[in-house]
Amino acid sequence: MACCLVSMLGLSTASTAAGPQETGGDQSGTELRLMALTVDDLPANCTCRDLESWRQLTEGLLEALAEHGAPAIGFVNEGKLYAEGASLPEPERVDLLRRWLDRGFELGNHTFSHPDLHRVPLAEFQADAERGERVTRRLLLEHGRSSALRFFRHPFLHTGRDLETKHAFESWLEERGQRVAPVTIDNAEWIYARAYDRALDRSGTDAEWLDTAARVRTAYLDYMLAQTAFFEQQSRKLLGREMVQVLLLHANRLNADALDELLRRHGQRGYRFVTLDAALEDPAYQLPDEYVGPAGMSWIQRWAWTRGHRGDFFAGEPEVETWVRDLADG
């Protein structure tokens, strides 16, 4: 399938005749792999609250994406556009979303207030999802795009604890012209981001924390590349080939500072970045997902679970280093 997408996207096929190698070597430089980038929790997921920090965070992300010519979709929590107690969104915060559209990126819905479908009733979840579309729709119209949002990302990747709820929500989305945005490379990036925030927040009183923040960035990059390798392997185990991946990231300061290097290292691994639409043309995304367990996990693992895989299939996922966890919790 990668070959078809490659030709569809007008990319060079010179190095891809055989498609991704079954061995999945680390840095061969000859394999071509494809990945869509998705960024959750817009406009910002940060311990920082001031507008200037949010602007810098947004610009850091958008500049890195532009530098690599990488398309991306940002998933919005419109509740973050409101100051506490306000009934109207803050224009300056709305402007941060506008920047994504100005630069040609897509926006999708991630609900208004980030509720958990495993904890709230379906009707409440749907009302929150609907409330989360209003400003984004207006911005899409303003940019001459269809006012219809096309993609929805479940908070926590929680898609429902029973098939009835899961399917009811998916049908509701479909009626609204939207589809679920799956994730194949799930990760614990948010733990590194929390550790990074804590280090940066303390650096104002003690500059040594800047060194700690740098260590978190380094550890994060190694972890994310290991995570990508793990899900390449999961794809080969399930499908006998490497599928077009969808990476989950968040709009945080860590990515604002590390995304350029993250994309560069994925580029060295053979990745080219494609739109979510293009990624979803991989027929793997048509596989049935009947997972209704408690985890918010990769769709590769949901498909595997639906096929009856258990235990060993899922083994070997990289772990977050203890010092990073401790710092995040501290």
Ligand SMILES: [Zn+2]
């Ligand atoms: Zn989220």
